[in-house]
Amino acid sequence: MKFSIERAALLKAISQAQSVVERRNTIPILANVLIEAEGGNVSFRATDLDIEVVDKTIAQVERAGATTVSAVLLHEIVRKLPDGALIKLTDDGAAGRLTVEAGRSNFSLATLPREDFPVMASSEYTSNFTAKASVLRRLFDKSKFAISTEETRYYLNGVYMHISESEGGKVLRCVATDGHRLARIDAEMPEGAADMPGVIVPRKTVNEMRKLLDVDDAEIAVSVSETKIRFATPEITLTSKVIDGTFPDYTRVIPTGNTRKLEVDAAEFAKAVDRVATVSSERSRAVKLSLDEDRLILSVNAPDSGAADEELVVAYGDERLEIGFNAKYLLEIASQVDRENAVFMFNSSADPTLMREGNDTSAIYVVMPMRV
Template identity: 55%
Template sequence: MKFTVDRAVLLKALAHVQSVVERRNTIPILANVLLDAAEGRLRLTATDMEIAIVEEVGGIEVAREGRCTAPAATLFEIVRKLPDGVKVELDHKGGDAPLGLRAGRYVTSLTALPVEDFPSMTEGKLPHRFNVGAGLLRDLVDRTRFAISTEETRYYLNGIYLHATEANGTKVLRAVATDGHRLARVEEPLPDGAEGMPGVIVPRKTIAELRKLAEEATDEIEMRLSDTKLQVKVGTVTLTSKLIDGTFPDYERVIPKGNDRVMSVDKTAFAAAVDRVAAISSERSRPVKLSLEKNHLLLTAASPDQGQAQEELDNDTVTYDSTPLEIGFQARYLKDITDQVDGQVEFRFADGSAPTIVQDAAKPEALYVLMPMRV
């Protein structure tokens, strides 16, 4: 195999595929990217056996068709540090020979593991196919992924639950994530062709890669899926991922009904106040107490080592017209949720120990549930 490619073209493709490679693995070939040059195009493939990313780029000067593997992270770092505008020549003479790289006066060689050892992640049948707007997909991911659980024992919570359902008589595509302490539920109009899709749990790592691809997309993104796999096509990139084999809990049961004590507060003022009072403690799990009276909010936090802090918000920024209430939340959780809101935040309380609903007043299609802490 021998070909020449613009540095910028190769760098962009490597940036896409090398990010799925696990830096620490027990199977050496999984640290490599598969390069396949033929007929004026180059196909790059990387996988960790759970996710595979393939990118195909054209306009390649192929002197000798063929395939080889190369250490993904090292190749990416080398190409990244080459000067702009340089042409990169990659040459592999087959067998146990190293992969030679030449760019201007720079020359190096990289160990090439056997192509035969590189695993193939078969797609299988993907009967459900639909297109989704890149902006819509970014919105679903951004407003839910902060609530994905990192607790490996509850593996079925280690992703976003994506499914088709109905809300107020309208068919929607809904994304849900929870870690048991907070829940995020966001919905968008159901894309054409998605009505019969199964409910699937998309893993955390796949969500991260999908979000990166969606950031660059300007057109619609093609999604194909089955009960066990998801495939996404964004331009010249194809991402195939296994799905989490588990049952997502009945999240509707934990969304409280009848929370009738409503506080509306300006997002910017509230988030800044939470940040300031929480600064008294270095412990991220330290609660911030909300003490509510008519059109008045007092935020307090305390630390055994540092002291305590408080800040008041009044009717310039707070609207509350119910009985007095005291409730505590972890400061980081409050920040994660208010980060999803643009203007007014609505809190719907039942009492000081029951789950609280949080919503963006201007975007009711997004709903968050937050468990209180003892204060």
């Protein structure tokens, strides 16, 4: 195998690959990236046995072939080479070495046989559709903060992507929850997605897939089966196993009878929460919201470090209410608001609170209160 490739193209491809491989694993081949050169293209394939990413890029291929080399090591070398460099990669096959040349720099890296590299079994996808990158990015970006990190409740360690009914008809919906807060985000259902099985997309897959979604107008081909999900652009294909479990009935925890309405500037609210939470020794300490007519007082009382309060002018016309929340949860939810105003709907100091952006119900958040 022998080919030449521009540094920028190689760095982009190898960056995606090296982020998938597990740094600590007992199977040496899983630390490697499979490089396959043929025609005018070179593909870089990496896997951790749960996720597989293939990045195809244009290169000047002199001799077709394939080999595997440490993904992290190759990434570090390419990252440190000068911008604009033309990099030549040569694998002679016999010596088990890959030569990397760029200008006066020369590296010889150990390889492992391509035959040892595990390729993820292809799946029969029952649903295939395309969606704009901007749509998928919104669905996952606004929900992923609520993914649980508790391994015992493994079925909450991802985003539940499914088709659901809403007031305006069927929607493509993403839901994540950790039991303390919940995010439910809707988008118009893409053509061909009506029969999509509901799947739980793992946290790592969500983070890796996010890298495909930077170009707003890019069309992402999505394929779903009961066990796998695939996101593809013309250059990159990301295939992942889905979490084998049943996502709980999240509709039961979304309050429908909350009538006390608070409207507040989302950015001002987030900054105020952040400021008063500074005196809290633990991030989990509650921030108290004291609501009166058109007035909100945020306060923290930490006996070991101090106290703080801040007053905000808000739109609130219901009876007086005091309610406490985890400062971190409030900040994360407030930071999801793209519009100017955040609307909080309360029932009592012990009941879940609903939050949305203005009158938009396509993105709603639920947060459980804390005792203060």
